[in-house]
Amino acid sequence: MMPTTFTRVASRRRALVRLATLWLAPFVARVAHAEPHRRPDHAFAQKDVAPTLRALFGRDDIPHSDLIRIGVAKLAENGAVVPVKVDVDLPHVDEIALIGTRNPVPLIGRFSFGPRTRPFVATRVKLAETSEIVAVVRDGETLLLARAAVEVTVGGCG
Amino acid sequence: MPAATIKIRTQRREGALTVRALIRHPMEIGRKLDDGTQLKTHFITRVVCRLDDDVVLDADWGGGIAKNPYLSFVVDGVDAGARLTLAWTDNQGERDELVVTV
Numbered sequence: 001m002m003p004t005t006f007t008r009v010a011s012r013r014r015a016l017v018r019l020a021t022l023w024l025a026p027f028v029a030r031v032a033h034a035e036p037h038r039r040p041d042h043a044f045a046q047k048d049v050a051p052t053l054r055a056l057f058g059r060d061d062i063p064h065s066d067l068i069r070i071g072v073a074k075l076a077e078n079g080a081v082v083p084v085k086v087d088v089d090l091p092h093v094d095e096i097a098l099i100g101t102r103n104p105v106p107l108i109g110r111f112s113f114g115p116r117t118r119p120f121v122a123t124r125v126k127l128a129e130t131s132e133i134v135a136v137v138r139d140g141e142t143l144l145l146a147r148a149a150v151e152v153t154v155g156g157c158g
Numbered sequence: 159m160p161a162a163t164i165k166i167r168t169q170r171r172e173g174a175l176t177v178r179a180l181i182r183h184p185m186e187i188g189r190k191l192d193d194g195t196q197l198k199t200h201f202i203t204r205v206v207c208r209l210d211d212d213v214v215l216d217a218d219w220g221g222g223i224a225k226n227p228y229l230s231f232v233v234d235g236v237d238a239g240a241r242l243t244l245a246w247t248d249n250q251g252e253r254d255e256l257v258v259t260v
Contacts, residue, residue, distance in 0.1 A: 037216065039203060044220045081224045100222055105187070108222035114214040114233070118174075121215075122230040126185075126222050156224070 043107050049099055049134060052106045056097055057143055062136060068146035070135050071122075079127040079156030086135045086146075088119035093139040096121055101147075102131035126156040164244055164256035175236035175260055177207065179229045179244055187221030200250055202227060208243040209233060209260075236260060 043055035053060040071085040086096050092115065098108040103126065111121045119137070127133070130151045137144045163182040168175055181202065188199035199221065207215040214233045238260060245255040 037204075039218050044218075083228075085230075098222075103222050105220050105222060107220055109217055109219040111231075112216040113231075114209075114212055114216075116209075116212070116234050116236070117214045118232040118234060120232055122228070124224040124228045126224050 040107070040110060043110075044105060046106065047104070049101050049106050052099060053136065056107070056110065057136065057138060059143070062143045062145040065137075065144035065146060068135050068137055068144060070133055070146055070148040072133055072148050072150055074149065075151045075153070076127060077153045079129065079152040079154060081124050081156065082127050082133075082150065082152075083122070083124050084133055085122035086120065086137075088137050088144075090119055090137075090139060092117075093119040093137050095138045097136040097138075098123075098125060099134040099136070100125060100127050100131060101134060103128045127152050129155045162256065163254045164246070166242065166244060166256055166258050168242060168258065168260050170236060170238065170260055173235050173237075175209075175233045175240075175242075177229075177231055177233070177242065177244075179207075181205075181227045181229070181246055181254075183225070183227060183246070183248065185221060185223055185225045185227060198250075200248060202246045202248045205229065205244065205246045207231070207245075209236060209240050 040056055043052050046052040046055055050060040053062060067089040069087045072082065076082045093113060095110055095112045097110045099106045100108055108125050113119065127150055132147045132149050135146050165180045167178045183202055184200050186197050186200040189197050201221045202219050205217040206213060215231050240260045241257055242260055243255060243257045247253045
């Protein structure tokens, strides 16, 4: 009696496991195929603009482009809250990175866009002192950059 | 997570969805206060926005994003009734998520 029940339970368990494996397979495959997200920790660890660019994009000789428009006030009274928007005259871009040239950590953020998302982002950043905001745009292998000078009255080293 | 930290406003015009989000978060980079108190770093490191199942914006942030972050972006070809999700995670492992119907 006992062994029979055991065998039956065991085989039922095996069947369940097999069923679960089949059922989960498509999900596992999908996860495996998706590119894993990796935070650019190395870029956030840099203290200057050029190494930040190299850490993010592998190079720092990125050409300037008028296709990128940085919307930011020339004079920021409070460096702790500086509204910034970046708009790119291209149908689509893969990502926009924002850099504060004299911030203790220059890399402010990197924004990656889905296929339907317009090449635009607006946010509020901190600027430690009078400096520049650099916006770097990547679309595939193409890299473009723009700069905007901001005079900061009270530093936002917050 | 105690009270809701995320507020989202959306506006859809001819299929183009404008998203404006506000997140309540200290975004502290570990300053030393005047009285000598050392604050712990506490900032959002990642924000992921989805429309239904598609990732529309995936952001890596540092402490250079201002306190109580504001984020706005625009997505084309969005149907009414789509579900917009915004989820953030910070360097202390806290997280929050909000789902709104467009």
